[in-house]
Amino acid sequence: MKKLIVLMAALSFTAPLYAQTAAPTSAAASALSDGVVRKIDTENNKITLKHGPITNLDMPGMTMVFQVVSPTLLNGVKVGDAVKFHVEKINGAMTITAIKPAQ
Ligand SMILES: [Cu+2]
Numbered sequence: 001m002k003k004l005i006v007l008m009a010a011l012s013f014t015a016p017l018y019a020q021t022a023a024p025t026s027a028a029a030s031a032l033s034d035g036v037v038r039k040i041d042t043e044n045n046k047i048t049l050k051h052g053p054i055t056n057l058d059m060p061g062m063t064m065v066f067q068v069v070s071p072t073l074l075n076g077v078k079v080g081d082a083v084k085f086h087v088e089k090i091n092g093a094m095t096i097t098a099i100k101p102a103q
Pocket of ligand 1: 051059060061062063064
C-alpha cells in the first residue's frame with residue numbers, strides 16, 4: 001500500500017512537468033495529421049476522429065477517440081469537418097494538442 005502511494009505521488013509530480021515539455025518545438029513534435037471529426041464530447045474533453053496515418057506515433061489510419069489537452073480546442077471544429085491535428089502520448093493517453101479545420 002505504501003508503495004502505491006509513493007508511485008502515485010511520483011506520477012502526480014511528473015505530470016505537470018511533462019505537460020510543460022509537450023509544447024511543439026521540433027518538426028516531429030509539430031507534425032500534423034489529417035482527420036475527419038466523427039463525434040465531439042465536450043463534457044469529457046474527447047473527440048472521435050477518423051484519422052490518416054499519424055507519423056510521430058507510428059499509427060496507421062483508423063477511427064478512434066482522443067483526449068484533448070484543452071476544452072477550447074473543441075470550439076473551433078464541428079462534426080463532419082476535415083481537420084489537421086497534432087497528437088501526443090501524454091500520461092499514456094493519446095492527447096490532441098492542436099486541431100484546426102483543414103484548408
Ligand atoms: Cu488511431
